[in-house]
Structures are given as structure tokens and as C-alpha cells.
Amino acid sequence: MTQKQKRSFDDLENAETTQETDEKEERQLHYWLMKAEPDTRFVNGTDIAFDYEMLEELTKNGEYKAWGGVRNYEARNMIKSEMKLGDLVFFYYSNCKPPRIAGVMEICREAFPEANAFNKENPYYDPKSDPERPRWFSIGVKAKFKLKREIPLHELRMYSNNQLANMESLKRSRLSVSRVSPREWQFILDLAEQASPDATSFYIKKRRKLEEHLKDVHP
DNA sequence: GCCAACGTTGGC
DNA sequence: GCCAACGTTGGC
Numbered sequence: 001m002t003q004k005q006k007r008s009f010d011d012l013e014n015a016e017t018t019q020e021t022d023e024k025e026e027r028q029l030h031y032w033l034m035k036a037e038p039d040t041r042f043v044n045g046t047d048i049a050f051d052y053e054m055l056e057e058l059t060k061n062g063e064y065k066a067w068g069g070v071r072n073y074e075a076r077n078m079i080k081s082e083m084k085l086g087d088l089v090f091f092y093y094s095n096c097k098p099p100r101i102a103g104v105m106e107i108c109r110e111a112f113p114e115a116n117a118f119n120k121e122n123p124y125y126d127p128k129s130d131p132e133r134p135r136w137f138s139i140g141v142k143a144k145f146k147l148k149r150e151i152p153l154h155e156l157r158m159y160s161n162n163q164l165a166n167m168e169s170l171k172r173s174r175l176s177v178s179r180v181s182p183r184e185w186q187f188i189l190d191l192a193e194q195a196s197p198d199a200t201s202f203y204i205k206k207r208r209k210l211e212e213h214l215k216d217v218h219p
Numbered sequence: 220g221c222c223a224a225c226g227t228t229g230g231c
Numbered sequence: 232g233c234c235a236a237c238g239t240t241g242g243c
Contacts, residue, residue, distance in 0.1 A: 037229095097230095098230095153230080174238085222243095225238105227236100229236100230233105
């Protein structure tokens with residue numbers, strides 16, 4: 001690690017939560033993307049699978065789900081200092097086929113110390129985090145709506161030279177929390193309203209075949 | 220403080 | 232299962 005990198009690492013680790021006072025009212029909504037794995041995978045004996053249906057079930061009566069397990073300082077600092085009540089978040093499925101955006105959730109509790117890190121039985125236990133000086137933070141989220149159509153990663157990449165050229169999650173695929181610009185957010189929501197490009201090309205092919213066939217039958 | 224070795228993420 | 236990318240650790 002270079003000196004410059006080391007400094008930014010310390011900055012990240014020591015960064016404090018920014019103070020928000022009466023400016024809160026004027027703050028614009030911010031948009032985010034957070035990842036979870038929808039398929040069964042055992043970490044220290046615990047299945048860590050989590051998907052949108054589970055989030056809906058857990059939050060249907062106004063409860064929030066503590067979103068945790070983020071073990072990267074840059075991602076943690078977004079959780080700790082930048083995510084605010086009312087912000088909206090894409091729920092992204094990673095480590096599965098295909099990787100994809102499944103739905104939208106809303107921040108309904110701002111950062112608080114992550115309980116998983118204190119619990120020895122938990123797959124996300126971290127002895128370096130204690131309640132006196134918590135190292136890792138959770139954010140409270142609830143299900144907002146499932147996308148009408150899930151958007152797979154390969155489809156997002158179709159726009160990586162134009163509409164989604166700067167999308168953080170595409171450029172830094174290993175970060176489990178990333179920012180989404182308002183434009184990117186709206187673009188992806190619009191995609192979810194349209195037919196899948198796969199389906200479109202499927203029907204185009206089908207129609208061509210039919211036309212070929214008709215040509216043969218009625219030349 | 221540098222940097223090699225190691226570990227993790229996550230797409231393919 | 233492989234491996235690229237990159238974050239983290241630890242010896243010097």
C-alpha cells in the first residue's frame with residue numbers, strides 16, 4: 001500500500017458521522033445499491049442466503065430489517081455517514097445466476113452499531129468491534145417494491161458506454177454498497193418497465209422464422 | 220513506510 | 232472451479 005493509499009485508508013477508518021441539523025429538510029433523496037446473496041451459501045455453519053421475498057416478509061408490518069455484514073471501510077462509511085432516512089436502494093443479487101437487481105428498498109433507520117459483529121455465533125462476528133467502540137454499522141431498510149422485471153447485470157452492461165457509463169457498481173464490482181445517480185436510478189426503473197431485450201430478440205427471431213416459412217409456402 | 224504474500228469478492 | 236481485481240496483513 002502506498003503512502004497516499006495508506007492515508008486514505010486511515011481517513012476512511014477514522015471518518016466520523018457528519019452532523020446533520022436543520023438542513024435535513026432540504027436534502028435531496030439519495031440513491032444506492034446494496035448486495036445480498038439469494039442462493040444458499042454456508043458461512044461458519046450459517047446459511048447467509050437473503051432475497052427480496054424474505055425482506056418483504058420481515059418488513060411487512062412496518063418493522064425494519066437491519067442490513068449488515070458489510071466489512072469494507074468505504075462501504076461502511078456510506079452506511080454510517082451518508083445514507084439517510086427516505087433514501088432508496090436497489091436490492092442487488094450477487095454470486096448467483098444471473099447477478100441482477102431485484103427490487104427497491106427504503107432506508108427507515110439511519111446507521112446504528114451492527115449487532116452481528118458482537119455475536120460469536122454469527123458468521124459476521126468480528127472481535128475487533130465492541131459495543132464501546134463499534135467498528136461496523138447496520139442500516140434499517142424495508143421492502144418498497146419489487147421490480148416488475150428483474151434487471152440482470154448483462155443488461156446493465158449493455159449501457160456501460162452511455163447511460164450507465166459512470167455507474168459505480170459496474171466499475172467497482174467488489175463494493176457491496178455503492179452510489180447510484182438520480183439519472184442512473186431513473187434509467188434502470190424505466191428499463192424494468194420495458195420488455196426484456198432477450199425477449200425482444202427472441203420474438204424478432206421467431207417472426208423472421210415465420211416470415212421465411214410463409215415465403216416458402218406462399219412464394 | 221514499503222511491498223510481497225495472502226485473502227476475499229464475485230463474475231464467468 | 233478459475234481467476235482478475237483489489238483490499239488487508241505483517242515482516243523487514
